[in-house]
Amino acid sequence: MLVEFRVRNFRSIRDDLCLSMTASKDKEKRDANTVETGITSLPTLVRSAVIYGPNASGKSALIMAMQFAQIAVRTSASLMPGQPLNQAPFKLDAKTSAQPSEFEFTFLLQGIRYQYGFALLPDGIHEEWLLVYKASKPQVWFERKFDKKTEADVYHFGSSFVGTRKVWQQATRRNALFLSTAIQLNSESLRPVYDWIVERLVVFGAGSQPPFEQSTSWASSAVEKPALLAFLGAADVGIFDVSVHKRKQHMLRFEVSDGEPRHAVSEAEVNFPVFLHKGPGGEAAFQMEEESAGTQRLFAFAAPLIEALNAARVIVVDELDSSLHSYIVRFLVELFHRPAGSSTAAQLIFTTHDTSLLDANIFRRDQVWFMEKNREHASVLVPLTDFSPRKHEALERGYLQGRYGALPLTSDFVPGEKPLGT
Structure with a gap:
């Protein structure tokens, strides 16, 4: 199960942005909409999350970031030596346009929490890390950083990480992820991490479908x-x-x-x-x-x-409601909101413009997110819980009235009138 996804400096996302599936202590719809993990430090996760926001707010950028990171894990070891990486940084800031883009997945698999991430520039991978929580204290399995002075990668391996680590390190090119390379060279210890990102996470971008x-x-x-x-x-x-x-x-x-x-x-x-x-x-x-x-x-x-429901996968869909009636989307969401006897479950994450789904009868307050752009035109993701809505608040009406932000700010249009600044 996904615990959280973090991204920084990717397309319209400039600052650190985190989508968290960690459930609050709210007992509302606890049996149907959440799952107990059996882990004391992370007791409950939500089974779904919905993201609202105006057009061009960054919702699709978040989904694309997940897809970009997944593709990098799947394909980076197959790139030609010296082939530049297809970075897409935030372009409206001179500083960030020259900085790495960062991606990080935190997920649970068989009762173990994994935290894997990397940072890249067109010239190669600048950082990569994997932390494993078999107890409350994390084990650092590996860390990799690019040293600009020596123009070489510096690795640190934890004692809990087993295998032919030096062989995998020497085989990893600048434009390849260590995780991807080690899997090509039959790393059994890293196989669960790779398989979760590549197989258990299923992402459909805007305008796409299976x-x-x-x-x-x-x-x-x-x-x-x-x-x-x-x-x-x-x-x-x-x-x-x-x-x-x-x-x-x-x-x-x-x-x-x-x-x-x-x-x-x-x-x-x-x-x-x-x-x-x-x-x-x-x-x-x-x-x-x-x-x-x-x-x-x-x-x-x-x-x-x-x-996905049978294999406990994470389904991510941009614009799930495209061509679908509101009741059909509600039907799909409710398939994921069902009690299960195990500590793992399928999850659904999607963006939508269908405000009729903003219903306390469908979602808990910790399952709803809003995306908007700040004054610097950078995307910001805010959970509904930040607005402290009342337990039975009319969420759809509150959103359309501007109580939670994330609405388009339209203005008067006069045909034939020249645009501002011309």
Whole structure:
């Protein structure tokens, strides 16, 4: 389970920004919306978090930061030597534009808390660290810092970190993460950290959704199809059955031969879902393109969401409500708000503009966050709890009245009038 994610100096985020999933001592919806960890120093985590804010406030930047850090962990060891890193610092400050971008995940796995992070510039990794809490006091497994004077990385390894550490260190290039390199060289001790970031964390940025292939594959599986149909039935989209048909699809491939660009067309069979609908006058099969954008999106998310719930993954979605009715989004959130007998659970983190979800019947006060920009145009993330709302306060009305900030400040527009400053 995610405990917190920190980021600094990335896109519209200048200063240290932290999204925390740590629950407050509030007993409201404790059984449904939180999970007990069994750890004294970190007793309870929330199962979901929702982030509100105007357009261009930085909500997407936060989600992109998670995705950027995840991709760096997955791919950095495969970069070519000397290949610059694709840093995206805060550009509206001359100081920060030349400083490293920082990312840090803190998460729980099998009762152990891990705190892993790194800082980078285009010329390489400038810091990397891993702390492991098997007790209240952290064990420093490794620390790495770039020394500008010697132009070399300086490593410190803790006694609790086992394996061929020097071999992994020597194999780690300036533009690669030590974690990624050690995994390529079969580090078993670091495998849980890598797998959590790469496999258990699932991030969908703005305008994206899962490919249809997984849900389509489930539709042809006798084991997984019942869960898929139950999910679609519960969401009330009118689908009674899903079958899988093969279609021939032409693939256009470009390549360079003898210095000349060429293209080739190939044909392949691709699986496509077909949806059965029933009405008073009969039944009919619908192709994917005949379904609404919302139904297509819901079908794409079906298998990944069910799998996340079963495997205790963390799902992060920018603009979850895109093409989905408020009640469907509420239905998806409530799938994560269910008591579980273990100390781990799936989590859902998402951004939205749907203020109808700002409802004390859905979320605890420690699950709601607001993103806005300060006077320096840097993104700031503020929890609802900072405003000390009353227990039964009308959260949606309070937000729309400006009580919590994070609203767009529009002004009068006169067609034909010149912009200010011209």
